[in-house]
Amino acid sequence: MATTDPRAKTATPPASDPVPRFPDGFLWGVSTSAHQIEGAADEREPSVWDTFTAEPGRVKDGSTAAVACDHYHRYEQDVALLAGLGVDAYRFSISWPRVNSPGGLDFYDRLVDALCAAGVRPVATLFHWDLPLGLDWRERDTAARFADHAAVVAGRLGDRVTRWITLNEPAEHTLLGHALGLHAPGKQLLFDALPVAHHQLLAHGLAVPVLRAAGATDIGIANSHGPTWPASDDSADVAAADFYDVLLNRLFAEPLLLGAYPSGLGELMPADDLAADLKTISAPLDFYGVNYYAPTRVGAPQGTEIDFGGVRMPAELPFSVREIEGVPVTDFGWPVLPDGLTELLTGFRDRYGDRLPPIVITENGCSYDGLDDQDRIGYLDGHIRALHRAIEAGVDVRGYFVWSLLDNFEWAEGYARRFGLVHVDYATQKRTPKASYGWYRELLRAQR
Numbered sequence: 001m002a003t004t005d006p007r008a009k010t011a012t013p014p015a016s017d018p019v020p021r022f023p024d025g026f027l028w029g030v031s032t033s034a035h036q037i038e039g040a041a042d043e044r045e046p047s048v049w050d051t052f053t054a055e056p057g058r059v060k061d062g063s064t065a066a067v068a069c070d071h072y073h074r075y076e077q078d079v080a081l082l083a084g085l086g087v088d089a090y091r092f093s094i095s096w097p098r099v100n101s102p103g104g105l106d107f108y109d110r111l112v113d114a115l116c117a118a119g120v121r122p123v124a125t126l127f128h129w130d131l132p133l134g135l136d137w138r139e140r141d142t143a144a145r146f147a148d149h150a151a152v153v154a155g156r157l158g159d160r161v162t163r164w165i166t167l168n169e170p171a172e173h174t175l176l177g178h179a180l181g182l183h184a185p186g187k188q189l190l191f192d193a194l195p196v197a198h199h200q201l202l203a204h205g206l207a208v209p210v211l212r213a214a215g216a217t218d219i220g221i222a223n224s225h226g227p228t229w230p231a232s233d234d235s236a237d238v239a240a241a242d243f244y245d246v247l248l249n250r251l252f253a254e255p256l257l258l259g260a261y262p263s264g265l266g267e268l269m270p271a272d273d274l275a276a277d278l279k280t281i282s283a284p285l286d287f288y289g290v291n292y293y294a295p296t297r298v299g300a301p302q303g304t305e306i307d308f309g310g311v312r313m314p315a316e317l318p319f320s321v322r323e324i325e326g327v328p329v330t331d332f333g334w335p336v337l338p339d340g341l342t343e344l345l346t347g348f349r350d351r352y353g354d355r356l357p358p359i360v361i362t363e364n365g366c367s368y369d370g371l372d373d374q375d376r377i378g379y380l381d382g383h384i385r386a387l388h389r390a391i392e393a394g395v396d397v398r399g400y401f402v403w404s405l406l407d408n409f410e411w412a413e414g415y416a417r418r419f420g421l422v423h424v425d426y427a428t429q430k431r432t433p434k435a436s437y438g439w440y441r442e443l444l445r446a447q448r
Helices: 048-054 071-085 104-117 143-155 172-177 190-211 237-257 276-280 338-356 376-392 435-447
Strands: 027-031 089-091 122-128 163-168 219-226 229-230 288-291 296-299 305-309 312-313 320-322 358-361 397-404 422-425 430-433
Touching: 027 122, 027 358, 048 358, 048 422, 071 190, 071 430, 071 435, 089 163, 104 143, 122 172, 143 172, 143 190, 143 358, 163 190, 172 190, 172 219, 172 237, 190 219, 190 237, 190 276, 219 430, 229 237, 237 276, 237 296, 237 338, 237 435, 288 338, 305 376, 338 376, 376 435
Parallel strands: 027 089, 027 397, 089 122, 122 163, 163 219, 219 288, 229 296, 288 358, 358 397
Antiparallel strands: 296 320, 305 312, 422 430
């Protein structure tokens, strides 16, 4: 979560010594998502995000992703940028509404062929929030429909795509999209959104055997995680932080890794046979994807609505999110705390032990303006070093993906936030590599 502390807006500069060497075979990449970059909205069926962004006031700058980066028509240019960057792999998502449209899978055929020809391994995410209209994660049937979607996509691409991510950030899709109403589909259900969490996890579990049947050898999920820090040692703050940690971290990790929900949550889930659902959800994974941005400081509820980092936190929540003061922040106002990544990964290792498969950092990045984006370089440098410290501490981490290749449509923020290694002029669609693109390219060369 964000802090808007005005006292420190600049990230820590990169260290002068080289980034330490990572293990042989470590996978280096970048990530994007379909709805944020593809555009060509008139060449696919609509999603919940299309109707959401059409409602006045939903997106801060009033924009939509109808054109975005026009990646659908310019993918060859973007693959060339990937090849020039020298990444091992490219994580992209496959638009479910596009797959449902005539010719939609043909696009992904072309994209995957281009990636393979460029020597870039395709890593496909099957769902990154753009649910087709008419489906609803509150309904159990949507999980079964997702398994059908996985079968169609893997049947077409599985001869070339062997590494798959089922879902991206079900926690955020549940919280922001269904509990608070700040993302599509705009529901404000608060704790009545828990079925959305269960059905997404069930969808993941149903998709795993489908992908294996299509020849997949590397299957995972991309969950967002971060350390939760109590605002103080006061028992009320500690209890609130523990609750937040359960809701945002353990609720989405433990059914997958332990085959059980945290205490007290299982009975709230919509399942006639919860044990059977959990057996499906906890199907063995080949890797566990972690999206990391920052820790969260949490205290007892304050009795008033809080606007925190662009997220309105209702007064009735049993916790309140607080600022982390005195640290650098990104242009988005998010705190820059690389050591939080080391803390998160070593904590996961300690909590889940041999139930934790190898980890891949499926997203890590920051929003900064400008082509000479030294702040982004400092951010990435610090986090990559923090990741190396986790590996030295014994955490099995196999890969790292920067978010993101391109500046793009940043959901409810519109086009105000720039996360890309490559600048996009949305008026002309001109791509311009930033200083961070060159820095990452040189880091990859040095690692090899």
